Amino acid sequence: xxxxxxxxxxKIWSQPAAWLNWALDGLDRLGExxxxxxxxxxxxxxxxxxxxxxxPIGTWVAERVEITGNPxxxxxxxxxxxxxxxxxxxxxxxEFTQKTxxxxxxxxxxxxxTKTKVGKRTRDFDGRTRGAxxxxxxx
Numbered sequence: 213x214x215x216x217x218x219x220x221x222x223k224i225w226s227q228p229a230a231w232l233n234w235a236l237d238g239l240d241r242l243g244e245x246x247x248x249x250x251x252x253x254x255x256x257x258x259x260x261x262x263x264x265x266x267x268p269i270g271t272w273v274a275e276r277v278e279i280t281g282n283p284x285x286x287x288x289x290x291x292x293x294x295x296x297x298x299x300x301x302x303x304x305x306x307e308f309t310q311k312t313x314x315x316x317x318x319x320x321x322x323x324x325x326t327k328t329k330v331g332k333r334t335r336d337f338d339g340r341t342r343g344a345x346x347x348x349x350x351x
Contacts, residue, residue, distance in 0.1 A: 261303075268305040269316050272296050281324030281346045288330045288343040289314050295349055314342070322347075 217223075224231065242249065264271045273279070276299060277292075293310045300308060308316075318327070330343035 264303050264305060268300060268303070268308075269296065269313065270320065271303075272299045273317075273320075273322070275299070276350050278348050278350050279322055279324055279346060280348060283326070283328075283345045285348040286328060286330050286343050286345050287347055287349065288341050289317075290341065291349070292317070292344065292347075317344075 272295075276295060278285075289310065293308075293313050296308070296313055300306065325344050325346045328343050328345040330341055
């Protein structure tokens with residue numbers, strides 16, 4: 213194992229112009245990138261995975277649902293839940309029941325998304341099921 217350099221701070225301070233130039237080069241590079249720091253792919257993926265685990269339904273909406281606000285765009289809660297289950301399996305999110313999914317989805321209060329009944333009503337049977345209007349799945 214190497215020995216500790218007890219004079220390292222003295223060496224650094226002995227070259228202030230080099231350190232200033234290095235910092236200014238970094239500032240130039242940051243400006244060329246639109247004032248955004250370079251992100252390593254692994255750190256971006258770690259951030260995405262953390263977001264998925266902290267808010268799986270919100271991430272599912274952001275990645276796989278289009279909120280149109282159009283009342284003609286309708287999905288049953290079953291259709292939404294089935295797609296969410298696929299998303300959850302792909303991202304190792306864990307198990308959700310449809311009831312838990314529905315409760316958490318509606319708790320988010322997405323603007324332009326309303327509760328609705330989907331399906332056809334017949335004389336003998338309502339036939340409709342719970343759903344959402346103003347949304348569609350991205351394909």
